[in-house]
Amino acid sequence: MSILTGGEEQLDVDEEAQLSENDRVDEVGQKPKRVRADTFTKRLAKGITLVTNEEQAMEAVSKREESPVAWDTEFWNVELSRNTPAHSSGELLCLTAFGGGKLDFGAGPLLFVDCKGPSRQILDLFRTYFENPNKKKVFHNFATDAHILYGHGITVRGLEADTRYLARLFDSSLSSWEDQVKPDKPAVPLRKSKPASKDALIDDGGDILGPPLNGESAALEPLSVDCEQHTGPGKGYQLKRLVSLFGIAPKEPPSYKEKFAGKLGIGGLEAHCSEEKFGEWLKYAADDAYFTFMLYRRLTDTLRGQEWCTELCKEPLEHKIRGSAITLNGLKNPEMYTGLSMSEFAVKFYRPFTELLVEIERRGFGANREYLLHQLTAAQGDLERHKEAFRTLAQSLTDRRGRPLNPQAEFINPRSARQIRQLLFGNPDEADRLRWVARRVKAGEQAEWVPPFLEFPISPSSKQRFLIRGLSLEPIAYIYGRERLSNYAPSGWPKVESAILRAFAGDPYKGIYGHAYHQLEPIRGHEHAASVCRLLWHLQRCIRISAAITSVLSPLIERIKDDEEGFGRIHPSLALDTTTGNTLIVGDYSQLELRVLAHMSRCEAMIRQLNEGGDIHSQCAVDLFPEVAEAVANGSVVIDDAKAHPGVPSVKSKFSNQRQRAKVMNFSIAYGKTERSLAEEMDLPVTEVRDMFRRWNNAKQGVERWKAEIVQQARETQHATSILGRHRRFPHIKHKLRKYSGRSERAAVNFVIQGSAADIAMMAMLRVDRDERLRRMGFRIVMQVHDEVILEGPEENAAEAVPIVRDLMEHPFADIKPDYRMLINLDVDIATGTNWSDAKP
Incomplete structure (x- = not known):
């Protein structure tokens, strides 16, 4: 069955010859020279149409194909690891396309458009096609390709699908920890067959997995074997990794x-x-378009075999059957069946949401360049002061024999993990006894230690070296007599990140000393231990400020084009207090995850507390801590309404520590944290945290019962479902090792909560973006951060727009099911202001 035509698609002999793998490899492997286009084309494989002039471009553009075509761009001058192509100076090198074996661009179904040098003008000939919303286009990572084309004056319309999002919809666990876990035993293939060639894939529509299967679990089954067997170098949702994972290529390209x-x-x-x-480059670029198209067909077929079920459409079977043409036989969850597939779900929601995210990136967030320059200058001054303090303290420290430890401390690089690890854990005082810190190693690996001292080059390119002698610290784990796995990096070495340095340093200038003091004071005395804490305090700030300068301030300033008013647009990924020159409306969901947890668990206690309003964290403190409950009972404090009781303190003011712990408990339950991880985070004994978990569950018994149900369902089906009907797979939930099965169980509960919160945020953004009233007023979304949606528009229309934004966000599913109501109110706090800081609700 062909996705393109809706009927059987058969290729004749000539079409198959156009994509002969041997022809392509042999011809392209000749390494052709850049000569005249007509001569060069003859030396290429028949399956590739090379476009280098206007005549060839017009012939390619004239093709009247209404079915989807996959496109890919190759460009340079963009560092994707640090920046988005939005508003970048990236230069397009070529475009490649593939729309199936029947779409012949002139010399074959693979299209290569040269956009560099003398050929760059032909890109304009494709503008009409790319900006035509009726021409269906498929991309892998639409944002990148759309931004690059936008930088060349083309606004892409007519998105059919982004295969990266389709892959996430099929399996959102591919970029998680689960991908690195080996299965209990080698998976048994569903059927034995040789890897299909490209010809076979095109000939049968790419349906190696067989016909669409009925039912959620059945639809997940065909690809589950490939998912567990894959051990290639690719990660996450990279195109080359996915084509190997889904059987489109026999191995990862x-x-x-x-x-x-x-x-x-x-x-x-x-x-x-x-x-x-160039021949190798041509083949590589053309393959990307081919892989994208085949991946689109594979994922679309697979998602078409999954029914879309959501509690939004839940109703008794007799109501669904009455007057309905929907066949419910064989469905896993007929009461919640929408009558649509997950492929149609992607069209309804993922497609417009993908386009919206690209528009938000392109729109950017207002920033004042002068403000950023001022912040940069201040940060550089702070950095120099902390560096000088660090150098002074480091040079003043001595070992037990009175010898300076680090007289060349000015060369220590605060951002080098290896140098900082040496500084923390090297032990020159007891080198002879070999009391060194070891790396955690796996079976078969060679052990390594942090030596007492170690030489480093003063700069990456210098032959001159300096010596770092350690401060004789030990990893924080050993203070508590147990291993803290979270304090070790995947490499096995103890972590030296900013949080670890803060734990070692404490806040010494306020008289609060960290773990370094407690380790060193019994051995070296107060002054030495306090100096080490101060040194680490300055070091930690050097790291944070350096990161802010190199990763935030400097790149932003470089990317903002200064204009007459001093304003520019930046990519909306960072929280900056900058004036926009317009009015912002910030809508923030109040405690969204907790509200989702209350609704999904049907916990009456949580539903009542949230719907009645008030400070839920103070209410939780009453449930967890007897002293708080007693104070509230005798009237010496009130839970949250202190204004109504003059002279009586609130729980927040009187018991701030207990309330903070209650807050952490609330969100830890929602995020699926364990007793052990929470004990480490709160720096409390596990037994005390276990008692807190018990009291929390006793106060909200419906949550514990619901979590057990979710885990049981996940173990039976190997997936969990969000409120909108999205799935997340858990291939290791039955793993024989408890650390994997237990983590999968916690992740299942977490996905139902976090995934449902993401559903709410997505649907709210779509409703806000589509609202014609807001568009007429000039308000558009410029950023979304966690539970916040930020709009920008004219100040004179803000008062009228605020209630509209609130209503749209509080009823995110109204476009799907107008009469659907959650068991809790989705309260939204809204504020306006000329900059983000002032507009915080």
Whole structure:
């Protein structure tokens, strides 16, 4: 069955010859030289249409194909690890396309459009096609390709699908810890067959998995084997990783980085302009479009086999059957069946949401360049002061024999994990006794230790070296007599991140000393231990300020184009207190995860507390701590309404520590934290935290019962479902090792809560974006952060827009089921202001 035509798709002999794998490899492998286009085309495989001039471009554009076509871009001068292509100076090298074996662009179904050098003008000939919403286009990572084309004056419309989002919809666990876990035993393939060739994939519509299966578990089953067997180098939702994972390629193709290394994509630029490498570059770029198209077909077929079920459409079977043409036989959850598939779900929601996210990135968030320059100057001054204090303290410290430990401390790089690890854990005082800190190793690995001292180059390119002698600290884990796995990096070395340094340092200038003091004071005395805490305090601030300068302030200033008013637009990924020159409306869901937990668990106590309003964390403190409950009972404090009781303190003011712990408990339950992890976070004994968990569950018994039900369902089906009907797989929930099965169980509960919260945020954003009233007033979304939606528009319309935004956000599912009501109110706090700081609700 062909996804493109809706009927059987058969290729004749000529079409199959166009995509002969041997032809492509042999011809392209000849490394053709860059000569005249007509001569060069003859030396290429028949399946690739090379476009280098206007005549060829017009012929390619003239194709009247109404079915989806997959596109991919190759570009350079963008460092994707740090920046988005939005508003970047990225330069397009080429476009590639593939729309199936029947779509012939002239010399075959694979299209390669040269957009560099003399050929760059032909890109304008494709503008009408890309901006035509009726021409269906498929991308893998639509945001990147759309931003690059936008930078060349083309606004892409007519998105059919983003295969990266389709893959996430099928299985959102591919970029998680689960992907690195080996199954209990080798999976048994569902059927034995040789890897299909490209010809076979195109000939039968790419349906290696067989016909769409009926039922949620059945639809998940065909790809589950591939998911567990994959051990390639790719991660997450990279295209090359997915085509191997889904059986489109027999093995994972090499990535861009592996084939064309070079900063800012310079390797691709060199290959594109090279006579020797162009053939290899042509094949690589064309393969990306081919892989994207085949992945689209595979995922669409698979998602079509999954019914979309959601509690929004839940009703008794007799009501669904009455007057309905929907067949309910064989469905796993007929009461919640919508009559649609997950493929149609993707069209209804993921497609417009993908386009919305691209628009938000393109729109950017208002920023005052002068403000950022002022912040940069202040940060640089603070950094120098902390560096000087760190150097002074480091040079003043001595070992037990009175010898300076680090007289060359000015060369220590605060951002080098290896140097900081050496500084913390090296033990020059007891080198002879070999009391060194060891790396946690796996079976078969060689043990390693932090030596007493170690040499480092003063700069990456210098041959001159300096010595770092350690402060003789031990990992915090050993203070409590147990291993803290969270304090070790995946490499096995103790972590030296900012949080660890804060724990070691404490706040010494306020008389609060951290773990370093408690380790060193019995051995070296108060002054030495206090000096080490102060040194680490300054070091930690050096790291934080350096990160802010190099990762935030400097890149933003470089990317903002200064104009007459001093305002520019930045990518909306960072919390900046900057004036926009307009009015912001900030809508913030109040305690969204807790409200979702109350609704999904049907816990009457939580529902009552949330719907009645008030401070739920103070109410939780009453449930957890007897002293708080006693104070509330005798009237010496009130839970939260202190204004109505003059002279009587609130729980928040009187018992702030207990309330903070209650708050942490509330969200820890929602996030699926364990007793052990929470004990480490709160720095409390596990037994005390276990008692807190018990009291919390006693006060909200419906939650514990619901969590057990979710875990049981997940163990039976190997997936969990959000409120809107999205799935997350848990392939290791029955793993023989409890650390994997237990983590999967907690992740299942967490997904129902976090996934449902994400559903609410997505639907609210779509409703706000589509609302014609807000559009007429000039208000558009410019950022979304966690539970906040931020709009920007004219100040004179803000008062009228606020109630509209509130109503849309408080009823996110009204467009799907107008009469649907959650068991709790989705309260939204809204504020306005000329900058984000003033507009915080």
